Amino acid sequence: MDNDSYSDATTTVSELKRVAQQFVSDRHWEPYHTPKNLAMSTAIEAAELMECFQWLTPEESYQVKNDPEKMIQIGDEIADVFAYLLNLCSELDVDLAAEFVRKSAKNAQKYPLGLDPETNH
Numbered sequence: 001m002d003n004d005s006y007s008d009a010t011t012t013v014s015e016l017k018r019v020a021q022q023f024v025s026d027r028h029w030e031p032y033h034t035p036k037n038l039a040m041s042t043a044i045e046a047a048e049l050m051e052c053f054q055w056l057t058p059e060e061s062y063q064v065k066n067d068p069e070k071m072i073q074i075g076d077e078i079a080d081v082f083a084y085l086l087n088l089c090s091e092l093d094v095d096l097a098a099e100f101v102r103k104s105a106k107n108a109q110k111y112p113l114g115l116d117p118e119t120n121h
Helices: 013-026 035-051 058-064 068-092 097-112
Strands: none
Touching: 013 068, 013 097, 035 068, 058 068, 068 097
């Protein structure tokens, strides 16, 4: 896998799903990638991402982008969460893009423009 050939601007979700599936297939991990295990692993990796920000003030959390070493760690954890989500979508035949747009529309109705973020009114 050539990292230079992938970017948010040019890579589709389908391509990323194929990369994630190939990684699993190459290691013969399919028996372990049940929906339950993938959901649990997503939560575990999300907790590892949260750990990167534990005890930081809100202001300090913005400053991590100025720390290249910390950004590598954060990028690793984000990628782990995303990989498990991609594999879960593959296992359950979830169209991630369609579900994201569907849920965004639902959220737009639930949280219309002009709401106060503190009170949701």
